[in-house]
Amino acid sequence: MLHFTSLLAFAHLTEGSAVSTTSRAAFAAIAVSVASLALLQNLVIPVIPTIAADFGVAADTASWTNTAWLIAAAVATPLLGRIGDLRGRRATFLAVLAVVAVGDIVAAVAPDLTTLIAGRILQGVGGALFPLAFGLLRDVMPRERLTGAIGATSAIIGIGGAAGSVLAGPIAGVLSWRAVFAVPLITAIAGIVLVALLVPATGTRATGRVNVLAGVLLSGWLVALLVPLSSGARWGWGSPLTIGLFVLAALLMAAWAVTELRSAEPLVDLRLLFARELWPVNAASLLLGAAAFGFWGYLPQFLETTAGWGLGLDVQAAGLALLPLLIGMSGVGFAAGALSRVIPLRLMLAGGALLMAAGVGFAVFDHDAVWKLAVAGGVFGVGIGLAYASAASIVVESVPADRTGVATGVNANLRTIGSAIGSALVSTIVFGSAGGTAAPTQTGYDIAWLTVALMAVLAAVIVLAVGRAPRTARLDELDASPTAELVDAA
Secondary structure, eight states: HHHHHHHHHHHHHHHTTTSOOHHHHHHHHHHHHHHOOOOOOTTTGGHHHHHHHHTTTHHHHHHHHHHHHHHHHHHHHHHHHHHHEEEEEEEHOOOHHHHHHHHHHHHHSSSSHHHHHHHHHHHHHHHHHHHHHHHHHHHOOOHHHHHHHHHHHHHHHHHHHHHHHHHHHHHHSOOOGGGGGGGHHHHHHHHHHHHHSOOOSSSSOOSSSOOOHHHHHHHHHHHHHHHHHHHHHHHTTTTTHHHHHHHHHHHHHHHHHHHHOOSSSSSSSHHHHTTTTTHHHHHHHHHHHHHHHHHHHHHHHHHHOOTTTTTOOHHHHHHHHHHHHHHHHHHHHTTTTHTTSSOOOHHHHHHHHHHHHHHHHHHHHSSSHHHHHHHHHHHHHHHHHHHHHHHHHHHHHHSGGGGGGHHHHHHHHHHHHHHHHHHHHHHHHHHHHTTTSOOOOHHHHHHHHHHHHHHHHHHHHHHHOOOOOOOGOGGGGSSTTOOOOEOOOO
């Protein structure tokens, strides 16, 4: 599916004579590479019960295969985004793709759960592909086609996250859960070959070094935050371990912020992160990440519920019901470039957030038939396509070229953290509503989804309420640091 999606994006972006053959080929290579990772985002979620049974462990223990990916991606994304800015995005991109391919192999042949989790950690390192891809696109695409390329790539990222959860069940049912890693592996290998052959080593590099202390503190607070967000519902939100990790995350985050602000060469320039041009987009990305995973991550479970109020679909039928969501996301993502020529990016972002809220609201108030939920998913998908594409484009166009990797990495990380928050929130409300019974209640879903709809509305309000910075203060006209110089990337 994602191979076909990448070709559609390729065809859309090659219209017109403004795009050179080199740019077209480079975009195709980057799109295939991103597809290899996009599938891995939610790939193991539907097969966790099968993995647990195969290894003879509890489903709670097997769920660490997903938690490990999430944490590895969160840690690797800003760190490797910065390394790409410093050492060259193409070389870093190829190295990360190779690590992902190794992770696919390790996961597919894992003899035990520990090895499988190690493979998922290697795959999670690939989270850095997303910001690196946006940086490469900025290097190789003509300016007038950059928004369209970013929109198509954002669509592939979103489609992959949903498609992985849809395809994993049927593949595991026909073959085995190990076979679900075959498609990402083949795509990663193809991406390595295509990027090595078709993506030129151009662009700009930042000068300086990686701030090791800031990297350690950043990694520490991300792990301390994401572990309880992912496992707090099972441990208990009031348990000493959960509370202790949240406190540790807060302390490490404070130490990290102080370190970054005092550093002459920060890993993440907090002045950029909180600049008027970027902070509304970053705040919206956090909220939209929560809304996205809070809805589509739990929609299959809602469709498969066999309680009296549920629709009782099987895995395959639930997957088909998600197709309108994928189609809406992909269609709008690929059209983002054309839309941006008539609609300002910030209005696109706010409009996408409101459409996400509308889709969720429709699902809450009218869900007695599959087709109604399919329509709600389609509206939600259009909203995601608009919001993700425009947010990434705003970040890329707002920062200096030598900070593209770390800036887009932070934005992607905020969506990852938001996804964990959304998952934890919905899980707590939905399964908490079940009380001592095995089945969640319809009221639990309604409250949870109305909450994530409000998050999407809040994201739109933030983006619309905070105007753009004056032209004289635009970030793309500022030096990244007082001593930064741009040099050719090799």
